[in-house]
Amino acid sequence: MTSHLNWGLPLAAWLLSPAILGIINRVKAFFAGRKGPSLWQPYYDLFKLLRKGSVYSRSTSGILRAAPPVILACMAICTTMLPWGTIESPVSFVGDVILLAYLLGLARFATVLAALDTGSSFEGMGASREVQYAALAEPSFFLGMLVLVLHSGFQGLSGILSGISAHTGHGGGLLLLLVAGSWFVLLLTENSRIPIDDPNTHLELTMIHEVMVLDYSGPDLAYILYAAALKLWIFSALIVNLIFPLHSLPWWLQIPAFLLGMALVAVLVGVVESILARLRLLQIPKILIGSATLSLVALIVKWMG
Amino acid sequence: MVLFLVGCGFAVLGGVIALLVNGSKPARWIATIGVWIGCGLASIPVISALGDQAPHPVQWAWSMPGGSLSFALDGLSAFFCLPILLVSPLAALYGVGYLAGHARSLKAVLFFYNVLVASMLMLVATRNGLLFLVVWEIMAISSFFLVIFDDEHAHVRRAGWTYLVATHIGTAALLAMFALLGAGADSLDFTALAAMGRSLTMATVLFALAVIGFGSKAGFFALHVWLPQAHPAAPSHVSALMSGVMIKTGIYGLLRVLTLLGAPSAGWGWTLVIVGLSSGILGVAFALAQHDIKRLLAYHSVENIGIITLGLGAGVLGLSWGQPVLIMLGFGGGILHVLNHAVFKSLLFFGAGAVAHSTGLRDIDHLGGLLKRMRWTGLTFLVASAAICGLPPFNGFVSEFLIYVAAFSGLHAATPGTVVLAIGILTGLALIGGLAAACFAKAFGMVFLGEPRSDHAGGAHEVGPTMRWPMMALAVACLAIGLLAPLAVRGVLPAVAVVAGGDPGALLEAAGGAIRGLTGVVYTSVTLLLVTGGLLLFRRLLPRGKQQTETGTWDCGYARPTPRMQYTASSFAQPLVDLFRTLLGTRKRGTAVRGFFPPRATFETDTPDAAHERLFVPLFRSIDRLVAPIRRMQHGRVHEYLLYIAATLVLLLLFWKAPIR
Numbered sequence A: 001m002t003s004h005l006n007w008g009l010p011l012a013a014w015l016l017s018p019a020i021l022g023i024i025n026r027v028k029a030f031f032a033g034r035k036g037p038s039l040w041q042p043y044y045d046l047f048k049l050l051r052k053g054s055v056y057s058r059s060t061s062g063i064l065r066a067a068p069p070v071i072l073a074c075m076a077i078c079t080t081m082l083p084w085g086t087i088e089s090p091v092s093f094v095g096d097v098i099l100l101a102y103l104l105g106l107a108r109f110a111t112v113l114a115a116l117d118t119g120s121s122f123e124g125m126g127a128s129r130e131v132q133y134a135a136l137a138e139p140s141f142f143l144g145m146l147v148l149v150l151h152s153g154f155q156g157l158s159g160i161l162s163g164i165s166a167h168t169g170h171g172g173g174l175l176l177l178l179v180a181g182s183w184f185v186l187l188l189t190e191n192s193r194i195p196i197d198d199p200n201t202h203l204e205l206t207m208i209h210e211v212m213v214l215d216y217s218g219p220d221l222a223y224i225l226y227a228a229a230l231k232l233w234i235f236s237a238l239i240v241n242l243i244f245p246l247h248s249l250p251w252w253l254q255i256p257a258f259l260l261g262m263a264l265v266a267v268l269v270g271v272v273e274s275i276l277a278r279l280r281l282l283q284i285p286k287i288l289i290g291s292a293t294l295s296l297v298a299l300i301v302k303w304m305g
Numbered sequence B: 001m002v003l004f005l006v007g008c009g010f011a012v013l014g015g016v017i018a019l020l021v022n023g024s025k026p027a028r029w030i031a032t033i034g035v036w037i038g039c040g041l042a043s044i045p046v047i048s049a050l051g052d053q054a055p056h057p058v059q060w061a062w063s064m065p066g067g068s069l070s071f072a073l074d075g076l077s078a079f080f081c082l083p084i085l086l087v088s089p090l091a092a093l094y095g096v097g098y099l100a101g102h103a104r105s106l107k108a109v110l111f112f113y114n115v116l117v118a119s120m121l122m123l124v125a126t127r128n129g130l131l132f133l134v135v136w137e138i139m140a141i142s143s144f145f146l147v148i149f150d151d152e153h154a155h156v157r158r159a160g161w162t163y164l165v166a167t168h169i170g171t172a173a174l175l176a177m178f179a180l181l182g183a184g185a186d187s188l189d190f191t192a193l194a195a196m197g198r199s200l201t202m203a204t205v206l207f208a209l210a211v212i213g214f215g216s217k218a219g220f221f222a223l224h225v226w227l228p229q230a231h232p233a234a235p236s237h238v239s240a241l242m243s244g245v246m247i248k249t250g251i252y253g254l255l256r257v258l259t260l261l262g263a264p265s266a267g268w269g270w271t272l273v274i275v276g277l278s279s280g281i282l283g284v285a286f287a288l289a290q291h292d293i294k295r296l297l298a299y300h301s302v303e304n305i306g307i308i309t310l311g312l313g314a315g316v317l318g319l320s321w322g323q324p325v326l327i328m329l330g331f332g333g334g335i336l337h338v339l340n341h342a343v344f345k346s347l348l349f350f351g352a353g354a355v356a357h358s359t360g361l362r363d364i365d366h367l368g369g370l371l372k373r374m375r376w377t378g379l380t381f382l383v384a385s386a387a388i389c390g391l392p393p394f395n396g397f398v399s400e401f402l403i404y405v406a407a408f409s410g411l412h413a414a415t416p417g418t419v420v421l422a423i424g425i426l427t428g429l430a431l432i433g434g435l436a437a438a439c440f441a442k443a444f445g446m447v448f449l450g451e452p453r454s455d456h457a458g459g460a461h462e463v464g465p466t467m468r469w470p471m472m473a474l475a476v477a478c479l480a481i482g483l484l485a486p487l488a489v490r491g492v493l494p495a496v497a498v499v500a501g502g503d504p505g506a507l508l509e510a511a512g513g514a515i516r517g518l519t520g521v522v523y524t525s526v527t528l529l530l531v532t533g534g535l536l537l538f539r540r541l542l543p544r545g546k547q548q549t550e551t552g553t554w555d556c557g558y559a560r561p562t563p564r565m566q567y568t569a570s571s572f573a574q575p576l577v578d579l580f581r582t583l584l585g586t587r588k589r590g591t592a593v594r595g596f597f598p599p600r601a602t603f604e605t606d607t608p609d610a611a612h613e614r615l616f617v618p619l620f621r622s623i624d625r626l627v628a629p630i631r632r633m634q635h636g637r638v639h640e641y642l643l644y645i646a647a648t649l650v651l652l653l654l655f656w657k658a659p660i661r
Helices: A004-032 A041-050 A062-079 A096-117 A121-152 A157-166 A170-190 A218-243 A251-275 A281-304 B002-020 B024-050 B075-098 B107-125 B129-150 B154-181 B190-195 B200-218 B227-233 B236-246 B248-261 B266-288 B293-321 B324-359 B375-388 B395-413 B416-448 B465-483 B485-500 B504-510 B512-541 B569-579 B610-633 B638-657
Strands: A054-057 B058-061 B068-071 B548-551 B587-590 B603-606
Touching: A004 A041, A004 A062, A004 A218, A004 A251, A041 A218, A054 A062, A054 A218, A062 A096, A062 A218, A062 B512, A096 A121, A096 A157, A096 A218, A096 B375, A096 B395, A096 B416, A096 B512, A121 A157, A121 A170, A121 A281, A121 B395, A121 B416, A121 B569, A157 A218, A170 A218, A170 A251, A170 A281, A218 A251, A218 B512, A281 B416, B002 B024, B002 B107, B024 B075, B024 B107, B024 B485, B068 B129, B075 B107, B075 B236, B075 B248, B075 B324, B075 B465, B075 B485, B107 B129, B107 B236, B107 B248, B129 B154, B129 B227, B129 B236, B129 B248, B154 B200, B154 B227, B154 B248, B190 B248, B200 B248, B200 B266, B227 B236, B227 B293, B236 B248, B236 B293, B236 B324, B248 B293, B248 B324, B248 B485, B266 B293, B266 B416, B266 B569, B293 B324, B293 B395, B293 B416, B293 B485, B324 B375, B324 B395, B324 B465, B324 B485, B324 B504, B324 B512, B375 B395, B375 B416, B375 B465, B395 B416, B395 B465, B395 B485, B395 B512, B416 B569, B465 B485, B465 B512, B485 B504, B485 B512, B504 B512
Parallel strands: A054 B548
Antiparallel strands: B058 B068, B587 B603
């Protein structure tokens, strides 16, 4: 059942997504024995950047300027397709998962082209890595989705995800854990977190996503950072819907439970970042193929069970 | 129907007059006007056939045994006419500008272009096997003469030769196929052929011959060797027509023969799925490794033919499993991708041609920064790049969406077959999509963005209006088909009904979910455009939104960055090329960098075509060795040749009169 009230879900996503980054930073600070920045620091950063002017490279064309709005629009629209437990998303139709994956692809294409627009060799390197890992990550996403569709039939994302946990049996639980594990690797890859990429490294030579946006400043950088927060929200929401038993709760309890789940995923990302070292770039394709294998195993489990 | 043939006649007439006219400019315009009038006339019956008003089929007697001059337009023929009718006039107009600077006589290229357009139109309307083969051969020969337009270059002559051999291997398979199809029938008319009963073994042999024969035209992997040679060799508007439109006649032929063979077996469907996946993945992998932009685009044709064939494979499996959703969405997605690919691939070849025309370069590593110098070429190339990667809101997404939905929807049967099909389609399409995005980030990014990597690229200028307008028209078509997606699915319905032999009403019902999904996609795409616009506006309205400072690229503190420091296309693609190195066989040559003050170093990579190097070159070499002894008979002594002729005649006479017959 969709009503205007369902727009509350993306609205909450738009408001709360920077806080996820704040939680991750606090967890990392805790592990490092520091006090850490405030939870609201990402909001302060965004507002500070929005009030600044912009600096553009003379080498660039309109692509660099057009990319941030495209990227942010893609992410904002993707958040409207995410359900919270059995509370349906406001935008839901057959095949919306395909559009979701391709909107993420469009955002990536825009980021990569903007990076190449600057003519910087560092940004070219980042772009080259980004397209390589994305090409390997997409089959993994669709394999996971295949398992879910096999479980609950092909419909909109809300239907697929609510069909899932409604009868999470013994085999089903394992199934969802495997898919969630596979998608957690995607979350780390797509959001350039450790061990795939390090958002805080000082060495441009080794960056993936952060190096592509080196030449952005002011409102454009705010758009990019906000879009990154939304992207993290999208992947976290998928995982929360998979592994948290939201469906057994009454609808008014699902909202705080979902938010708690999001916070827990953020803590998990923070813990992973604190206890793992970065992988060598050559190892990342293996991790991604491993993530696809997890979904494939889930498929076999589904098939046997 | 007569109007359609008159249209074809006008196209040929334009070519003939261009042969007779003196002066390059009037000849170019006359040939183009011939194509425009011809396509305009032919589009009237095609549009009515796409509605419910199929024009009356015509059939005239022909003195050839088994042949008849019979033509008709059903949903399938009419849909395959669309790319021809859309791209041919635009490519002809583009050619007016593109050919302007050439010192050579243009008569041949103009004449054969018009013959090619007319032959493609007639091919899809033909309803007789013999006539089909004759028109097929006219199409092959006329395109051969277009490929060898620049025949003073050795590589062009070699490309033409490869194409001629490849297309005739295909024709040989088709000749065998039609001979077997018509065995025991007194006419090669398609209606007569379809009515004959066949054993499954016979039908499978025919299907295999069709895959080889039509696959060599369409460019299935391993039979594709002529594409990466012929497309860079031909003039760009010809490449656009051949890559965008002509190779699709192979897909048309395959579908038409499927309607003649009776109920398909699941094995055929799996064959097409495997052919589709291998063409798709290998096509894009080879494209990634290319340096020449037109060669890169040629490999992307192999990739897109793979996507089309994947859809058709799903459709054939749907027929054999009795799943209407798979039939409708598999065939529908594949056939719609034929039109979509025609639109964006022609546009990409136009763009590559404009770049080559303006800079004289096709090597991606020497280009760069062209978006600022050739704004319209760059923007339309960007639209086409996004479309070919299947990104919303453009047309490529629509057909890929249908094939994805086919795979997902087939799962409700939950048989092993549907699950394996879904794994193949989902992972295959996702991987192809990801690699295509990588490849076009490279193609567009390195050619049009950054700083020029050579003086030629730095001195580029925008091309003239006859070349610019066709590109803009096709870019609009990319967006229009993307935003009218539900209508496009209805448009492809008559074609699917012909292939599936089913009731259009039932097919429309099967497509219901996908059409509702596409309606959602269209609403979301429009929202995407609006939100992007809103965010652009919001950025301007911010307190310092208009305050912009210009400076050099930061590049981590380099004081004097030069264009040569930019990342190159080869380095950009290197990680992915290395990932596929066992398949690609990329050769690297270079001198190592040694010492603290290294002398001049070189590095070179080259990815030759694996099927050409490892399959066809050894194959033809061994055939050559096998037939070498026969060469002794060919020595130039005319009196002995006369003896051969006399001996052959005597033998034939004996054979004719002998009682063994």
